[in-house]
Amino acid sequence: xxxxxxxxxxxxxxxxxxxxxxxxxxxxxxxxxxxxxxxxxxxxxxxxxxxxxxxxxxxxxxxxxxxxxxxxxxxxxxxxxxxxxxxxxxxxxxxxxxxxxxxxxxxxxxxxxxxxxxxxxxxxxxxxxxxxxxxxxxxxxxxxxxxxxxxxxxxxxxxxxxxxxxxxxxxxxxxxxxxxxxxxxxxxxxxxxxxxxxxxxxxxxxxxxxxxxxxxxxxxxxxxxxxxxxxxxxxxxxxxxxxxxxxxxxxxxxxxxxxxxxxxxxxxxxxxxxxxxxxxxxxxxxxxxxxxxxxxxxxxxxxxxxxxxxxxxxxxxxxxxxxxxxxxxxxxxxxxxxxxxxxxxxx
Amino acid sequence: xxxxxxxxxxxxxxxxxxxxxxxxxxxxxxxxxxxxxxxxxxxxxxxxxxxxxxxxxxxxxxxxxxxxxxxxxxxxxxxxxxxxxxxxxxxxxxxxxxxxxxxxxxxxxxxxxxxxxxxxxxxxxxxxxxxxxxxxxxxxxxxxxxxxxxxxxxxxxxxxxxxxxxxxxxxxxxxxxxxxxxxxxxxxxxxxxxxxxxxxxxxxxxxxxxxxxxxxxxxxxxxxxxxxxxxxxxxxxxxxxxxxxxxxxxxxxxxxxxxxxxxxxxxxxxxxxxxxxxxxxxxxxxxxxxxxxxxxxxxxxxxxxxxxxxxxxxxxxxxxxxxxxxxxxxxxxxxxxxxxxxxxxxx
DNA sequence: TATTAAGATTACAACGTTTTCGTAGCAAAA
DNA sequence: TTTTGCTACGAAAACGTTGTAATCTTAATA
Numbered sequence: 001x002x003x004x005x006x007x008x009x010x011x012x013x014x015x016x017x018x019x020x021x022x023x024x025x026x027x028x029x030x031x032x033x034x035x036x037x038x039x040x041x042x043x044x045x046x047x048x049x050x051x052x053x054x055x056x057x058x059x060x061x062x063x064x065x066x067x068x069x070x071x072x073x074x075x076x077x078x079x080x081x082x083x084x085x086x087x088x089x090x091x092x093x094x095x096x097x098x099x100x101x102x103x104x105x106x107x108x109x110x111x112x113x114x115x116x117x118x119x120x121x122x123x124x125x126x127x128x129x130x131x132x133x134x135x136x137x138x139x140x141x142x143x144x145x146x147x148x149x150x151x152x153x154x155x156x157x158x159x160x161x162x163x164x165x166x167x168x169x170x171x172x173x174x175x176x177x178x179x180x181x182x183x184x185x186x187x188x189x190x191x192x193x194x195x196x197x198x199x200x201x202x203x204x205x206x207x208x209x210x211x212x213x214x215x216x217x218x219x220x221x222x223x224x225x226x227x228x229x230x231x232x233x234x235x236x237x238x239x240x241x242x243x244x245x246x247x248x249x250x251x252x253x254x255x256x257x258x259x260x261x262x263x264x265x266x267x268x269x270x271x272x273x274x275x276x277x278x279x280x281x282x283x284x285x286x287x288x289x290x291x292x293x294x295x296x297x298x299x300x301x302x303x304x305x306x307x308x309x310x311x312x313x314x315x316x317x318x319x320x321x322x323x324x325x326x327x328x329x330x331x332x333x334x335x336x337x338x339x340x341x342x343x344x345x346x347x
Numbered sequence: 348x349x350x351x352x353x354x355x356x357x358x359x360x361x362x363x364x365x366x367x368x369x370x371x372x373x374x375x376x377x378x379x380x381x382x383x384x385x386x387x388x389x390x391x392x393x394x395x396x397x398x399x400x401x402x403x404x405x406x407x408x409x410x411x412x413x414x415x416x417x418x419x420x421x422x423x424x425x426x427x428x429x430x431x432x433x434x435x436x437x438x439x440x441x442x443x444x445x446x447x448x449x450x451x452x453x454x455x456x457x458x459x460x461x462x463x464x465x466x467x468x469x470x471x472x473x474x475x476x477x478x479x480x481x482x483x484x485x486x487x488x489x490x491x492x493x494x495x496x497x498x499x500x501x502x503x504x505x506x507x508x509x510x511x512x513x514x515x516x517x518x519x520x521x522x523x524x525x526x527x528x529x530x531x532x533x534x535x536x537x538x539x540x541x542x543x544x545x546x547x548x549x550x551x552x553x554x555x556x557x558x559x560x561x562x563x564x565x566x567x568x569x570x571x572x573x574x575x576x577x578x579x580x581x582x583x584x585x586x587x588x589x590x591x592x593x594x595x596x597x598x599x600x601x602x603x604x605x606x607x608x609x610x611x612x613x614x615x616x617x618x619x620x621x622x623x624x625x626x627x628x629x630x631x632x633x634x635x636x637x638x639x640x641x642x643x644x645x646x647x648x649x650x651x652x653x654x655x656x657x658x659x660x661x662x663x664x665x666x667x668x669x670x671x672x673x674x675x676x677x678x679x680x681x682x683x684x685x686x687x688x689x690x691x692x693x694x
Numbered sequence: 695t696a697t698t699a700a701g702a703t704t705a706c707a708a709c710g711t712t713t714t715c716g717t718a719g720c721a722a723a724a
Numbered sequence: 725t726t727t728t729g730c731t732a733c734g735a736a737a738a739c740g741t742t743g744t745a746a747t748c749t750t751a752a753t754a
Contacts, residue, residue, distance in 0.1 A: 004492055006740060017704045022742060032702060047488075053403045053464035054740035057709045062400065072428055075633075078420050085446055094460065097444045099432055113441065117400035117710085141394075145351055260637045267639070286422075290607045292614070292639055353710060364734045369712060379732060401710035404739045464740085 005048045014042060056117070064094040065313060066119035068110055070102045070127050070154075075285040076302050077125070080152065083306020084123060091314050104129040108138045120317050121148040123309045126156065131195055148316035150309045154197060162312040163329040166300050168198050168282075171334030172205025173212075175280040175298040176252050178336055180213045182343040184250030184278055188221040190239060190258040199224075202254045202282060221248065225258070236261045243269075250278045256287045259295055263341070279341040293340035305332045352395045361389060403464070411441040412660060413466035415457055417449045417474050417501075422632040423649050424472070427499065430653020431470060438661050451476040455485045467664050468495040470656045473503065478542055495663035497656045501544060509659040510676040513647050515545050515629075518681030519552025520559075522627040522645040523599050525683055527560045529690040531597030531625055535568040537586060537605040546571075549601045549629060568595065572605070583608045590616075597625045603634045606642055610688070626688040640687035652679045 003009075007025075011018045016035065024031045024039035025048070031039075042048075056062040065088055069077050081097060088095050096119060100107035107127045114122070122142060130136070131154065139159050143149055152164040179187050189206045192199030203224075207217050223242045225235050239261045243251075253259040259281035263273050271277055273293055281288060284299035308330050350356075354372075358365045363382065371378045371386035372395075378386075389395075403409040412435055416424050428444060435442050443466060447454035454474045461469070469489060477483070478501065486506050490496055499511040526534050536553045539546030550569070557564050570589040572582050586608045590598075600606040606628035610620050618624055620640055628635060631646035655677050 008740075019704060019742085020702085026742085030702070035702080049459065049463045051464040051740050052460075053400055053409065055742090056400045057398075057404050057739090058741050060709070072419070073422070073425050075420070075422075078425065081419055082446070094443070094465070095445070096441070098442070099429070112396060113399075116396045117398040118441070257637075264639065286634060287637055290604075290611075290634055290638065292611065355710075365711085366713080366734060367732085373712085377732065382732080398710050402712085405711050407739065
């Protein structure tokens, strides 16, 4: 097992000092052409690469971005990560990903771990438990210590940092308006409890869309579910119970899974999608594309979101020391993707 | 922006030496009870945490595992990562994930980057391009430099390192035998070109299953597709062309997407799944669970795979210096998950 | 010949730790 | 009084870099 090549090793081998080697490799004019060539040739031959850890220690910079997200199995997060990855690479940053599993303690632990020198800044989507607890000390502490933080998706307004959000309200509005345009008037929504920001905003968009068409909001057509992640069966049951015998012609859901559950139940009940009931879902993922019928969705562009988040963070990391703090909140637009779960728009 | 607390700062503040602080915090018996208490109280109050980078440099260990995978959007990789994550956390290791995008150069680049001190070892699933190029110098170099490597899923036999594999042959065999047991005899397979190891092995399992039932293998019932990732439309077209007018009663596919495409086409053609044609797919993912009908699949247990890979790597990392090299290849068993795309087994 | 300037190289500190070794101070033993 | 042994602490090196300041050579100038 060969030891990794270091400046010291090269220096000893070529009988010069460490400084000379370092300077030669960085093309310093201080070093004579001769020596420089010799050293560079040697380094190349033995494939010398500077040790990142040593550089990080010296520069007090790691060029590493820490990502903290609740779950990686969600297709949406996966696309966001890809966006972050891209932008990071373009600017020569590394990326460390850690998972909170929606657990408050794990989120705090992960942050502390990464904050101890491993990363220069964070991109984070909060754990559900953190939102419920309403405890954000780990975030404010990191920020106080000069670690830039960018929040995305699951954010909280009070924290002073850059934020990237889907325009959930506008997106939901667009989706529901699409249902309205195709002629639906009795539109139900399957959403989450209000403490999940995105659920709240999407519900708001739903209401606004209805109002813009002069349709009265009917509380009986709103279903709020808890605990999206661990409940598949429970949620499905509640959805069935909710839909049973309801007189509706459209459903808007805040995620794919709810849409799929609803569609399956309707089919079981002998109703046709989209002819009897049309469906639009938030979050464009794999399911929507391959379900029968394919689902009309409000697409979130996670990749763009990731890119934007990374861009904001890198900006902060590379801004001059003395620049005044200033926080941006960026909104990523959504797009309506028409598929087979809705009818054509009526002229 | 407060500067992070260091031993030096504490030392100055309490008017003792750096060594004293370090020792006190590590509960060394050399330090008097008094001083120790005082220092620990101070450190706790100001939330001192040792700097990881400095520790890494000192110990020449980072306690970080590097993961290099082709794509994160694949549900399977996502579950593997979760497994690795779990095991890593249990042993106090960190995890860095990088993506190769199935690109050879990017894979090499990523490895070099991480090999320069950022990680103690690698868990890798090779990029498709790497397999095609048949160039593994980046791997052997890393291994030569004493970096343990664990390969999973997409592996290559010649490299001397630990490996974790799905038992693809056995899994496919089980899947196809299930079709046979339910009465199918004219079974097609939709697989990949042979340079993808897993495709090759699964095809082999298919053949063996048929033979074990005394069914003759018919080359016309084998479809080999290229380039799974970027071809959705193209693959779908080829699948349609392949199935058109074929007299079959069962299909085995090496991934979900192929199964879904096939099922959709069959339905279009007025054939019923599973009554006219039964379907079994490798890789149990989100699609299989929610497709109509739900798909019978050979589940890969990605999480287990990740755990095993991490376990092997950590073993290597923590083995005593002088232990002899010895490489393990672990096989992760597959499970058949019966759903609605196959009939009940005939007695 | 003595001085200076330039060119080429090296020494050293620093980043934040841990750890080995050394040494004050002091009490007990000789 | 001198020696020994212990306690409690500090100095310094090391990990691998980089950049500043110092030093050494050599050639040109006065």
